[in-house]
Amino acid sequence: MNTNDVVEQMIQRLELAQPVIAKRDARYRGKQKLRFTSDEVEGDLEFFSVNICRLAVNSVAERMRPKAVAANVGGEDVSARANWLWRRCNMDQILQSVLADALALGSAYLAVWTDRYGIPTITAESAEQVITAHDPVNNEVTHAVKRWFERNHLGAVVAEHVVLYEPDEVRHFVRNGQGSLVQQSSQFNPLGVVPVVPLINVDRLSDTHGHSVIDDLAQLVDALSKILADMIVASESVARPKRWAAGVELEEHPDGFMADDPAMTDDPLEGQAVTPFAEGNSMWTVESPDAKFGQLEGANLSGYRTAVDLILQQIMAVSALPAHMMGVTTSNPTSADAIRAAEASLTARAESRIRVLGLAIEQALRLMIAIDREADVSAVDAEIRWASPATRSMAQESDAVTKLLSFGVLSTQEAREKIGVDSL
Known part of the structure; x- marks a missing residue:
C-alpha cells in the first residue's frame, strides 16, 4: 500500500469516528435537543438541558493535577531541564483541556516536535482532527494523521491539509482541485517512533476508541432535562390559580x-x-x-420534585458525584472529613484515570526529553508526580507532613514537595 492510500484510509477512519465524537461533544457543551417528548419542541425549550455531563467530566479532570516532573537520560538527572520544558510549553494549562477531552470524547492526543526556535514542545490535539493506527500485536503507534481545513473570511473551505506522522518521517499533504493529495514537504523524524501519543480513556480491553464519561449519563441527563422542562411548562400554564x-x-x-x-x-x-x-x-x-x-387551585408541582430526586440519585450512582456537588443542599457535609468521605468514589475514579492516562502523558514527556538531549527514546526515563486527588485542607496537609517530617519519614525537600511548595 502506497503512502497516499495509507493517508486516505486514515482519513476515512477519522471521518467515521466523527459522528460519535460530535454527539459526545454536543452533550458536553449542553447543546443536545430535548428528548422523550411526543410533540415537536421549538423556541427556548428546544435545546433546554441540565449540563451535568460537563460537571461529571470536569470534576474528575480538575482532580488530576501534576505537581512536578522528573527525568533522567542514561543515568543523568535532567529533571530541572524537564521542568523548564514542561513549563515552557504551558503543559499545566494544556493538560487540563487534554484530560477533559479524553474523558468527554474518549480520546485526545499529544504531538511532540520542535517549535520555530528548535526547542522541543508538546502540543494538544483533538480527536476531531487526529487519529492513530496501532500495531495489532504490541499496540504501538505505527501511523498518525492530522487533518484540518483552511477557510477564508466567509468560512468557506479553501484548502485541506493533512500531516502524516511516521516513525522515520513527517509529511505534509494538500488536496488539489482534482481531489488528490499532493505532498508539499517532508521532515526527517530522528525519534524512530511516531511523535504522536494517544490518550485513550480505556475502561475495558475492547475500548480501542476510548470510553466517554458522558455515555453512561446521556439517558439520565435527558430524562432530568425533560422533567424540568415539563415543570417549567406546567408552572406557566396551570400553576397560577385561576x-x-x-x-x-x-x-x-x-x-x-x-x-x-x-x-x-x-x-x-x-x-x-x-x-x-x-x-x-x-x-x-x-x-x-x-x-x-x-x-381554582393551582397545579401542585411537588410530583416533579420526587421525579427529579429519583433521577438525581441514579445520576450520582453512575457518575460518583456526591450529593453536595449536585445541589442537594440537605446533604451538605458538616466537616472536612465528611467531605472526603462523600467524595471517596470520585477520588477513586480520578486515581484510576491518572493510572490510565498518566502513562501516555509520561510517554510524551520522554519524547520531548529525547529530542532535547538527542538521545534514544529507550534511554529516557520520565515520571510525573501527581497531587493527591482527594479534597484536603492546607492545615490538614501541613499537619500530616509535619508529623512525617518529625518522625524522619520525609526529608525537608520531600515535605516541601508534598505540600506543593516546589510544585509547578
Whole structure:
C-alpha cells in the first residue's frame, strides 16, 4: 500500500469516528435537543438541558493535577531541564483541556516536535482532527494523521491539509482541485517512533476508541432535562390559580372579539360575549346580588420534585458525584472529613484515570526529553508526580507532613514537595 492510500484510509477512519465524537461533544457543551417528548419542541425549550455531563467530566479532570516532573537520560538527572520544558510549553494549562477531552470524547492526543526556535514542545490535539493506527500485536503507534481545513473570511473551505506522522518521517499533504493529495514537504523524524501519543480513556480491553464519561449519563441527563422542562411548562400554564365568576352579565366586545372560536360550535353567534373583568384587575365589582366569585387551585408541582430526586440519585450512582456537588443542599457535609468521605468514589475514579492516562502523558514527556538531549527514546526515563486527588485542607496537609517530617519519614525537600511548595 502506497503512502497516499495509507493517508486516505486514515482519513476515512477519522471521518467515521466523527459522528460519535460530535454527539459526545454536543452533550458536553449542553447543546443536545430535548428528548422523550411526543410533540415537536421549538423556541427556548428546544435545546433546554441540565449540563451535568460537563460537571461529571470536569470534576474528575480538575482532580488530576501534576505537581512536578522528573527525568533522567542514561543515568543523568535532567529533571530541572524537564521542568523548564514542561513549563515552557504551558503543559499545566494544556493538560487540563487534554484530560477533559479524553474523558468527554474518549480520546485526545499529544504531538511532540520542535517549535520555530528548535526547542522541543508538546502540543494538544483533538480527536476531531487526529487519529492513530496501532500495531495489532504490541499496540504501538505505527501511523498518525492530522487533518484540518483552511477557510477564508466567509468560512468557506479553501484548502485541506493533512500531516502524516511516521516513525522515520513527517509529511505534509494538500488536496488539489482534482481531489488528490499532493505532498508539499517532508521532515526527517530522528525519534524512530511516531511523535504522536494517544490518550485513550480505556475502561475495558475492547475500548480501542476510548470510553466517554458522558455515555453512561446521556439517558439520565435527558430524562432530568425533560422533567424540568415539563415543570417549567406546567408552572406557566396551570400553576397560577385561576379565578371564576358566576351570575355576572357578559358584555359584547366593541371590536367583535370572539371569546370562543366560532369554528368550534354550530352557532355562529356563540362566543360574541366576553368577560367584563380584565385579567390583571386586583378587585372585581358587580351590581348583581346573585354574583358569586371563586378561585381554582393551582397545579401542585411537588410530583416533579420526587421525579427529579429519583433521577438525581441514579445520576450520582453512575457518575460518583456526591450529593453536595449536585445541589442537594440537605446533604451538605458538616466537616472536612465528611467531605472526603462523600467524595471517596470520585477520588477513586480520578486515581484510576491518572493510572490510565498518566502513562501516555509520561510517554510524551520522554519524547520531548529525547529530542532535547538527542538521545534514544529507550534511554529516557520520565515520571510525573501527581497531587493527591482527594479534597484536603492546607492545615490538614501541613499537619500530616509535619508529623512525617518529625518522625524522619520525609526529608525537608520531600515535605516541601508534598505540600506543593516546589510544585509547578
